[in-house]
Amino acid sequence: MLLSETATSPLFSLVPLIVFLPVLGLLLNILFGGRMGEKAIGWLTSAAAGLTFVVSALLAYALWAAHGETVVVPFADWITIGSLHIPWNFRVDTLSVTMMLVVSGVGTLIHIYAIGYMHEDVRFKNDPKRFRRFFVFLNLFIAMMMILVSGDSYLMLFVGWEGVGLCSFLLIGFWYEMDTLGRPSWANSNAAKKAMITNRIGDFGFLLAAMTMFWAFGSVQFGEVFGKAEEIAAAQPGIIIAITLFMLIGVTGKSAQIPLYVWLPDAMAGPTPVSALIHAATMVTAGVYLVARSWPLYTLAPDAQYIVAMVGAVTALFAATIAVGQYDIKKVLAYSTISQLGFMVAAVGMGAFVAGMFHLVTHAFFKALLFLSAGSVILGLERGHHHLAHHGGHTDHHEEVFDPGDMRNMGGLRKRMPVTFWLYIIGTLALAGIFPFAGFWSKDEILLDAAKLHPEVFILLTIAAFFTAFYMGRQIWMVFFGEPRHEAAAHAEESPKVMTVPLMVLAGLSVLGGALNLPGVHTLGHWLEHTIELAEHELHLPAWLAISWGGLNPVVALVSTLLALLAIYISWLIYGRKPLQAGQPDPLKKALGPLFTGMENKWFVDEAYWAVFVDRYVDIARFLADVVDWRFWHDWFHDKVIAGTYNWLSHIALNRYADQKGIDAFFNGLGDLTKRLSTSLRRLQNGFVRSYALAVMLGVVVIVGYLLMK
Amino acid sequence: MIPLTYYLLVSAILFAMGALGVLIRRNALVIFMSVELMLNAANLAFVAFARQYNAFSGQLFVFFVMTVAAAEVAVGLALIVAIFRVKHNIDVDQMSSLKG
Numbered sequence: 001m002l003l004s005e006t007a008t009s010p011l012f013s014l015v016p017l018i019v020f021l022p023v024l025g026l027l028l029n030i031l032f033g034g035r036m037g038e039k040a041i042g043w044l045t046s047a048a049a050g051l052t053f054v055v056s057a058l059l060a061y062a063l064w065a066a067h068g069e070t071v072v073v074p075f076a077d078w079i080t081i082g083s084l085h086i087p088w089n090f091r092v093d094t095l096s097v098t099m100m101l102v103v104s105g106v107g108t109l110i111h112i113y114a115i116g117y118m119h120e121d122v123r124f125k126n127d128p129k130r131f132r133r134f135f136v137f138l139n140l141f142i143a144m145m146m147i148l149v150s151g152d153s154y155l156m157l158f159v160g161w162e163g164v165g166l167c168s169f170l171l172i173g174f175w176y177e178m179d180t181l182g183r184p185s186w187a188n189s190n191a192a193k194k195a196m197i198t199n200r201i202g203d204f205g206f207l208l209a210a211m212t213m214f215w216a217f218g219s220v221q222f223g224e225v226f227g228k229a230e231e232i233a234a235a236q237p238g239i240i241i242a243i244t245l246f247m248l249i250g251v252t253g254k255s256a257q258i259p260l261y262v263w264l265p266d267a268m269a270g271p272t273p274v275s276a277l278i279h280a281a282t283m284v285t286a287g288v289y290l291v292a293r294s295w296p297l298y299t300l301a302p303d304a305q306y307i308v309a310m311v312g313a314v315t316a317l318f319a320a321t322i323a324v325g326q327y328d329i330k331k332v333l334a335y336s337t338i339s340q341l342g343f344m345v346a347a348v349g350m351g352a353f354v355a356g357m358f359h360l361v362t363h364a365f366f367k368a369l370l371f372l373s374a375g376s377v378i379l380g381l382e383r384g385h386h387h388l389a390h391h392g393g394h395t396d397h398h399e400e401v402f403d404p405g406d407m408r409n410m411g412g413l414r415k416r417m418p419v420t421f422w423l424y425i426i427g428t429l430a431l432a433g434i435f436p437f438a439g440f441w442s443k444d445e446i447l448l449d450a451a452k453l454h455p456e457v458f459i460l461l462t463i464a465a466f467f468t469a470f471y472m473g474r475q476i477w478m479v480f481f482g483e484p485r486h487e488a489a490a491h492a493e494e495s496p497k498v499m500t501v502p503l504m505v506l507a508g509l510s511v512l513g514g515a516l517n518l519p520g521v522h523t524l525g526h527w528l529e530h531t532i533e534l535a536e537h538e539l540h541l542p543a544w545l546a547i548s549w550g551g552l553n554p555v556v557a558l559v560s561t562l563l564a565l566l567a568i569y570i571s572w573l574i575y576g577r578k579p580l581q582a583g584q585p586d587p588l589k590k591a592l593g594p595l596f597t598g599m600e601n602k603w604f605v606d607e608a609y610w611a612v613f614v615d616r617y618v619d620i621a622r623f624l625a626d627v628v629d630w631r632f633w634h635d636w637f638h639d640k641v642i643a644g645t646y647n648w649l650s651h652i653a654l655n656r657y658a659d660q661k662g663i664d665a666f667f668n669g670l671g672d673l674t675k676r677l678s679t680s681l682r683r684l685q686n687g688f689v690r691s692y693a694l695a696v697m698l699g700v701v702v703i704v705g706y707l708l709m710k
Numbered sequence: 711m712i713p714l715t716y717y718l719l720v721s722a723i724l725f726a727m728g729a730l731g732v733l734i735r736r737n738a739l740v741i742f743m744s745v746e747l748m749l750n751a752a753n754l755a756f757v758a759f760a761r762q763y764n765a766f767s768g769q770l771f772v773f774f775v776m777t778v779a780a781a782e783v784a785v786g787l788a789l790i791v792a793i794f795r796v797k798h799n800i801d802v803d804q805m806s807s808l809k810g
Contacts, residue, residue, distance in 0.1 A: 685809060686806070686809055687805070687806025687807065687809030688802070688803055688806060689802045689803075689805065690733055690734075690741075690802060690803070693732050693733055694733050697733070
């Protein structure tokens, strides 16, 4: 481990540990986990994640002490081919350290929570041995995510990018042989495959971006690319636009934006800690990080920036409408995540990198909190269900499959699970953007930047924020209020401390996370300024937008907060005042009619993709397999052309002519000749001794005659 | 003194008789005797020339011929006896089992 010249603090040399501590954790787990108990496995991996957080914090401190100066720590040579030289360097700057802190901090809390969650989950699914595997994957994920955020080149980032994709695949398909309800099926592995394949499409875009970059810049190192960016942009502006748009494809895959978001809702097939860690707080924000990391490229391509912002804004609104029509507690949160990622992508797309990163951080807190609380709710219902199955005595009644994640089975849980209830309320208020929770500050910053830069993005995001508050309100009323709609909900039990304590920490962060970047102080903004230079826009703002209370615009803040409160009030009118009864259809269904059917069915996007892409793809594959491969290549080309020609050659040319007419004829002729010769010669062998004697005598006469005549 | 020509003439007549006997007769014993006749015709010629030219080696060669003839008769008679035992016949024209 070498220190770069700029590194003054020896703390920077610790940076490889952020990758190797989790790797050590998972190796120990693989080697000795079989002999360790669940507690030891869980705490070992949590300790690995926790130590990673400590190292990240030390790095943050060292960076603060070095006034935010970017440090590149060379670690190893990776690729050296001719002039191409790609080392594995660790880049420690304010942006990467922010990501490291979020990943390892939230990650550690989720590790601890998972000890309690998986303990029960593996028992409900009757496979306690799989406990260890889960934690191996979790540590692998942390290591890969750290490679992603600390990489010093697009290629190193891509290694992490693919690594987290792999972990995502492994963990979505963790219960690969069943569906989310535990019935034997390939539903979960299909969800994992869907995530993998959809992400491959995005990765294709990422690779195109990286290759274009290498072609144009001759390097994929951040430093070299960003250094030359302005020069190239002046010479060939199209190149920068191409790179940034290719990169956007990668972002839409990993960060679940239109058109590639479809995998994320299905990814809820994974255990809930996975949904919280990978599919809400960290991995899916990699796309946002990528755009923020590539800020020098995006700021040079305003057209691309606008497209990114619109993709994010449209996704934010679109996913929010779908979330309104979902019944599964995790599906609502999944669409909410897509929607919130849309906020972040819109922000970083507009050039509001700080606002986007700020929302990334606060979202990691409150969405992890919401997912983990949802996990707690689901397990609470599972416990209630099992309680009934064991003590209720009416086993016949429970033959029908019980879905513990369906909100229509819940209701009245605030009394059965008070801790989870309050945690959920905090997460909801933070997500809805209610003052003074974390989400308020970050969402408000995005909305303000949008209002200043692109009014249409601002309008889309504001409507999305309204829907956000509405579907979260709907969820709260359906899950925690009213009367239980299922016996399992009536017998739900609160989760143990190992699960609720990490949630309390996250709840604390969800309340106080806004302090990271309060108006007037802008801690995070100043921290990221060391890495990201924000462009100063000369804007002619209307009077109401020009008001600034230390960076907070009271109009925007008031409008968004009032809209959120209004949405919650409407949700109370619909779901809170007259709680849903068991078996009753969603009241919105009658009010909205076909519109709600669309929301309920995800606007039939999956079906449309299936019809337009998957079926066509299958058709092409079938055509290729049946017609091209089998009939053309196998039946015609192989059988007729190759085998036919060969047969003709061997049968006609070689066998009939060369072999039969040539070689056979020669040797048969030789035999015939010998035979004919012997037939004529055998007449001499008449067996009469006297004729032999005559021949001898004649011979003697001839010889002697010859000798005499000579 | 009887000239050499007479001896040679007798020898030639004897040889011709022997040769004709071999070619014409079918009895193996007679053929055998004809062969002896030819050998002795040759002996006569040897002796005649030896005396004419005073060359001792001609006389000597007669002994060799007589020895060979005796050996030949011994082997030949044994063969004839063996054949007779199988075929009860010594007609050489019957001994044609090696006919091609």
